[in-house]
Amino acid sequence: MQCPYCGNEADFLLPQQAAQLMGVPVQTVRRWLRENRFPGAELANIRGRKVWRIPTSAVVTILEGR
Numbered sequence: 001m002q003c004p005y006c007g008n009e010a011d012f013l014l015p016q017q018a019a020q021l022m023g024v025p026v027q028t029v030r031r032w033l034r035e036n037r038f039p040g041a042e043l044a045n046i047r048g049r050k051v052w053r054i055p056t057s058a059v060v061t062i063l064e065g066r
Contacts, residue, residue, distance in 0.1 A: 012053040021059060029054075037062075 015033065019026040033041055033052050040055040 011056055013056055013059060015052050015054065018054050018059050022063060 013021070015029045016026050018038075019029045022029070030052075032038060033054070038054045038058040039061075040058055042053050043050050044053050045051075
């Protein structure tokens with residue numbers, strides 16, 4: 001899926017990318033992750049580290065709801 005806001009072709013965004021796109025601090029995105037505000041977000045093991053992956057579609061839905 002291509003994000004209409006940033007042109008990103010990825011299906012998932014990292015918290016830092018989502019925060020930048022949404023214009024909020026990364027701490028806010030991490031709080032929203034804890035509160036399950038991103039449907040389909042997952043904690044993945046990438047290169048031995050736990051990393052949140054946020055579906056681009058979830059970010060687009062939130063941005064369109066503003």
